[in-house]
Amino acid sequence: LYLVMNVNSYYEDIVFLVKGVLGCKKNFTALLTVHYFTHVVVTTDRSKVFPKDMEAPPGGVDDMTRLSYLHEPGVLQNLATRYELNEIYTYTGSILIAVNPFQRLPHLYDTHMMEQYKGADFGELSPHVFAIADVAYREMINEGKNNSILVSGESGAGKTETTKMLMRYLAHLGGRSGVEGRTVEQQVLESNPVLEAFGNAKTVRNNNSSRFGKFVEIQFDKTGRISGAAIRTYLLERSRVCQINTPERNYHCFYFLCAAPHEDTQRYKLADARSFHYLNQSSCIEVEGINDAEEYLATRRAMDIVGINEEEQEAIFRVVAAVLHIGNINFAKGKEVDSSVIQDDNSRFHLNTASELLECDCNNLEKALITREIVTPEEIITRTLDPESALASRDALAKTIYSRLFDWIVEKINVSIGQDPNSKQLIGVLDIYGFESFKINSFEQLCINYTNEKLQQHFNQHVFKMEQEEYTREEINWSYIEFVDNQDVLDLIEKV
Numbered sequence: 174l175y176l177v178m179n180v181n182s183y184y185e186d187i188v189f190l191v192k193g194v195l196g197c198k199k200n201f202t203a204l205l206t207v208h209y210f211t212h213v214v215v216t217t218d219r220s221k222v223f224p225k226d227m228e229a230p231p232g233g234v235d236d237m238t239r240l241s242y243l244h245e246p247g248v249l250q251n252l253a254t255r256y257e258l259n260e261i262y263t264y265t266g267s268i269l270i271a272v273n274p275f276q277r278l279p280h281l282y283d284t285h286m287m288e289q290y291k292g293a294d295f296g297e298l299s300p301h302v303f304a305i306a307d308v309a310y311r312e313m314i315n316e317g318k319n320n321s322i323l324v325s326g327e328s329g330a331g332k333t334e335t336t337k338m339l340m341r342y343l344a345h346l347g348g349r350s351g352v353e354g355r356t357v358e359q360q361v362l363e364s365n366p367v368l369e370a371f372g373n374a375k376t377v378r379n380n381n382s383s384r385f386g387k388f389v390e391i392q393f394d395k396t397g398r399i400s401g402a403a404i405r406t407y408l409l410e411r412s413r414v415c416q417i418n419t420p421e422r423n424y425h426c427f428y429f430l431c432a433a434p435h436e437d438t439q440r441y442k443l444a445d446a447r448s449f450h451y452l453n454q455s456s457c458i459e460v461e462g463i464n465d466a467e468e469y470l471a472t473r474r475a476m477d478i479v480g481i482n483e484e485e486q487e488a489i490f491r492v493v494a495a496v497l498h499i500g501n502i503n504f505a506k507g508k509e510v511d512s513s514v515i516q517d518d519n520s521r522f523h524l525n526t527a528s529e530l531l532e533c534d535c536n537n538l539e540k541a542l543i544t545r546e547i548v549t550p551e552e553i554i555t556r557t558l559d560p561e562s563a564l565a566s567r568d569a570l571a572k573t574i575y576s577r578l579f580d581w582i583v584e585k586i587n588v589s590i591g592q593d594p595n596s597k598q599l600i601g602v603l604d605i606y607g608f609e610s611f612k613i614n615s616f617e618q619l620c621i622n623y624t625n626e627k628l629q630q631h632f633n634q635h636v637f638k639m640e641q642e643e644y645t646r647e648e649i650n651w652s653y654i655e656f657v658d659n660q661d662v663l664d665l666i667e668k669v
């Protein structure tokens with residue numbers, strides 16, 4: 174198991190390192206380096222300052238296990254120093270820390286660079302995401318065992334970009350030349366735009382934030398060539414389909430479709446994105462750097478490439494449009510207590526259009542929205558719903574349809590990429606969103622945080638156990654390292 178930790182680069186106020194002590198009476202007066210270039214003199218409490226490694230090279234160290242003081246400011250200072258020199262990668266032992274450069278650095282990822290890392294000993298060259306992929310691949314070949322690379326970090330830290338680079342490098346190592354048609358590795362890489370159109374959205378932190386977790390399994394044959402692949406997705410953020418706030422957006426595909434050529438929008442009876450409730454709850458409709466009309470065509474092309482045919486594409490976009498129409502169906506109070514009716518002609522138009530697009534009977538759809546069936550051992554009881562409950566059932570339907578569409582697309586991509594039933598070796602790359610804590614947290618956050626906690630636990634055990642075994646083997650005198658162990662939290666959730 175390898176870990177790539179992605180870090181955002183915009184923290185400004187956390188590096189407080191003592192540059193030199195000016196006086197030390199009651200309080201601690203120290204010359205501090207704030208945000209690595211501005212120097213200020215402040216008086217502060219002794220407990221708030223940390224010693225600086227005066228012997229560290231001016232450009233920082235490329236493996237942080239070599240730092241004399243391993244405290245948080247020291248680690249951040251080292252990352253910041255290297256970042257200033259455009260060195261975005263740093264090791265901590267076998268863990269790779271990647272700081273988001275927020276700019277394209279093509280020279281870091283070209284073929285020449287890939288060739289350099291091919292077969293090089295770990296640690297011999299500068300830290301790089303290719304080195305992690307290389308060692309995972311070589312261990313798999315030499316020891317015949319499966320390997321996984323875990324890419325973690327908060328939203329916008331660069332996990333998806335890192336995953337793409339890992340895949341590109343693995344495709345470079347295990348790719349086949351001269352194979353007719355599109356190769357497995359090409360198809361895996363080319364599936365990204367499709368997954369992003371349906372699973373990514375603009376958030377506060379990231380204009381192209383993945384709202385699902387992804388585990389890509391690359392399968393290899395005995396000779397180390399890629400023989401198949403599978404993409405597994407987790408925890409698609411369903412709530413986004415119905416609820417968004419400024420400055421966020423819903424999933425990209427909704428805006429792409431509203432900006433499609435006229436003949437397509439006409440077929441799906443679509444209008445401006447601003448006229449749909451699921452989109453206009455946020456004032457953000459357009460995003461700088463994303464041309465929705467062009468992206469619509471690009472998504473269609475990407476679908477062609479991954480084997481989603483014209484008829485299937487039509488069906489997919491019909492469902493996307495139907496979700497938008499469902500969101501515009503409103504309800505008014507019915508004559509009976511706790512009942513509701515379709516609000517007006519406008520809502521009826523959207524109800525009829527949604528049922529046309531979904532190819533279902535519009536009376537049945539209406540009934541499904543304004544009533545609830547309760548199944549008891551004796552009979553099925555049908556209860557009417559008040560307008561508020563009807564809205565909730567409308568949103569639940571939209572979320573379910575959308576998440577099933579997403580799963581269907583993933584399944585379709587998997588069928589077209591093809592898995593190798595005889596494969597004995599694989600490398601898995603896990604790109605999963607990190608811990609989340611908002612003002613208001615829902616069940617989705619609990620699931621996401623639980624998953625991360627579980628991964629963290631697995632990693633802690635793996636790393637600490639490995640280290641301790643090594644110390645014992647080398648007969649090093651060591652004492653147990655204290656670390657935050659949240660096993661109690663996991664036990665609590667798992668036993669509920």
Ligand SMILES: Nc1ncnc2c1ncn2[C@@H]1O[C@H](COP(=O)(O)OP(=O)(O)OP(=O)(O)O)[C@@H](O)[C@H]1O
Binds near residue numbers: 273276326332333607
């Ligand atoms: N190695 C890199 N080179 C160039 N740009 C990068 C790199 N890593 C990240 N970025 C930039 O940062 C943006 C956010 O990165 P990315 O989408 O990979 O984050 P993420 O951690 O997957 O976020 P989320 O969890 O929200 O999906 C990218 O769109 C890209 O502009």
